[in-house]
Ligand SMILES: Cc1cc2nc3c(=O)[nH]c(=O)nc-3n(C[C@H](O)[C@H](O)[C@H](O)COP(=O)(O)O)c2cc1C
């Protein structure tokens with residue numbers, strides 16, 4: 249049989265599946281069959297393209313045509329026009345936010361231009377349920393190379409030389425961690441993949457597992473060979489059903505092909521992988537809590553040392569790495585340490601996957617070289633701020649990170665620069681805020697998350713964060729007092745210094761960094777009792793402008809709590825003690841007489 | 846499927862499977878290889894452009910020439926169908942008319958391999974959607 253001339257790649261990631269991409273696949277297949285082109289065009293279900301907000305995505309290869317928001321009903325037109333006649337279906341092409349022009353192929357999209365895809369190299373390209381496609385793109389070559397031609401020490405040295413650092417948040421050098429685990433003498437050792445991913449809005453790891461599960465299995469086996477472990481465990485939250493399903497399929501296929509199991513590649517190296525499910529607690533992503541959770545105990549952290557590399561799962565040496573960290577390993581082995589080390593900055597090598605969220609035009613998943621600036625990420629890849637509004641801040645590192653502002657936009661992104669700027673890399677969440685966001689409210693949002701997720705084991709985090717939250721709540725309600733800012737700073741620093749685990753040690757960061765960068769917003773709330781962005785409802789006052797009011801009574805009739813009084817044809821009045829700030833009067837008034845102060 | 850026992854086994858297997866994704870691998874770097882567009886509107890298909898695109902893609906693969914073959918809408922030279930546009934890396938695109946299998950073979954051997962021009966070139970006078978929508 250001759251080869252297919254056209255591949256239609258359809259996203260089968262969680263986002264696109266939620267908007268019926270399965271049905272798109274089915275319809276494309278039916279239409280292709282109807283046209284008698286089953287030998288000419290092939291439909292392939294892939295992992296996430298990173299462009300989930302505009303899903304479902306259909307990409308036609310080889311001309312890289314990128315169709316967005318494809319509905320099952322569009323399948324016929326795509327087949328009849330594009331596949332049969334070679335004419336692009338213009339209405340489905342992506343529209344560039346800056347120029348409002350249709351972009352014909354993904355190579356010309358700013359979203360993809362500056363990306364370098366290492367960890368995501370196969371996402372959106374291969375069918376994750378077909379090990380053959382993984383093998384066709386160098387899959388398991390690195391594993392074969394390492395166990396048949398390298399010593400564990402040699403392979404560890406290669407990883408060390410590459411400069412790869414952990415992508416789970418801490419940024420610990422990966423090769424060094426492997427070496428530490430290797431050096432501990434023990435009859436049994438474990439290799440763990442941390443797929444807990446609890447940052448709000450983050451879905452880097454989920455997309456890798458859904459789009460390219462074999463890369464994680466391959467890297468775990470390499471890790472096992474290097475550290476001397478023969479058991480692998482993947483700790484994944486049960487809320488990721490699609491990733492779990494794809495991993496199960498991958499594990500089964502890898503066993504059939506002999507990449508997992510006994511005597512891999514005919515050597516005496518044996519390694520297998522099992523799955524463990526988490527219930528989705530943020531703190532279980534912390535490695536000691538994760539290990540306790542896997543042991544069947546409460547998911548609470550314990551003091552380090554001992555580090556898991558020395559004493560982890562069932563008290564045995566355990567090497568914990570993040571999903572994205574693993575996804576880099578096979579490429580580093582295949583392309584060499586030097587190749588990898590040439591990408592990035594002096595102390596942060598390679599790329600990082602970020603989940604862009606918030607007020608940017610192109611919300612999605614991106615992989616960029618370390619050293620790129622926030623400006624490039626937000627304004628070029630992200631396509632700038634939505635609706636032409638003004639950029640205000642970007643939160644990196646999720647609830648543990650801090651906000652960065654205009655002056656930080658040209659800082660090259662890497663582990664150390666982000667810390668120096670008062671935030672951190674974290675696992676890669678990036679939330680962009682515009683002029684309409686209130687920074688006190690943003691801090692409160694993250695603290696609300698932390699309070700909810702604190703495991704409660706140690707007092708500073710359990711009680712301290714709650715108090716921080718209450719202070720913020722008080723300020724947003726207009727009851728703040730001058731001393732509250734100092735209280736927030738002092739308490740925040742105490743929590744950071746005295747908490748047991750990374751959660752408490754970083755949870756005050758959103759508060760401290762917003763005070764540092766947006767102190768004037770706190771002051772406006774406290775002294776002027778105003779929310780400059782108009783977010784904090786309690787601080788808004790609805791009033792009727794006498795000159796504009798004609799006494800039509802529309803507002804009084806619209807008010808659900810009867811806070812507006814006034815006779816017909818006379819000026820009306822709002823009772824601020826009754827007003828619930830719903831805005832119904834403002835919407836209803838045709839004379840612009842209702843204003844918000 | 847038996848187990849993969851050696852690195853050589855894996856590499857053999859990969860060679861067999863390579864064709865599954867090679868179209869996608871190539872489309873990641875189209876600018877570095879020969880790009881061919883085949884006009885595929887209804888009129889072109891009627892005059893045999895589907896046979897031409899199949900022939901070109903299969904033969905280039907067989908003859909080990911790195912190329913991406915895509916289809917495009919009507920180029921407006923309906924009198925000369927099937928028409929194709931060939932872009933060698935770093936060169937201006939050139940359009941050929943009346944490309945049946947014999948002509949395609951000649952284009953591959955003379956123009957693509959050696960850069961020699963062959964008969965049947967059509968002067969360009971159109972803009973396609975890629976040029977207008979970028
Ligand atoms: C509160 C908290 C949550 C964490 N959540 C995650 C997580 O979801 N995924 C992850 O890989 N690492 C998480 N970490 C980091 C892990 O403790 C650990 O450092 C990491 O899994 C090590 O892998 P790496 O070196 O490959 O990054 C978290 C840490 C803390 C303190």
Ligand code: SF4
Nearest residue numbers: 704705706709749752
């Ligand atoms: S810092 Fe918070 S999450 Fe960590 S152990 Fe203490 S209470 Fe638990």
Ligand code: FES
Nearest residue numbers: 259261263264300
């Ligand atoms: S899930 Fe389809 S692009 Fe992300």
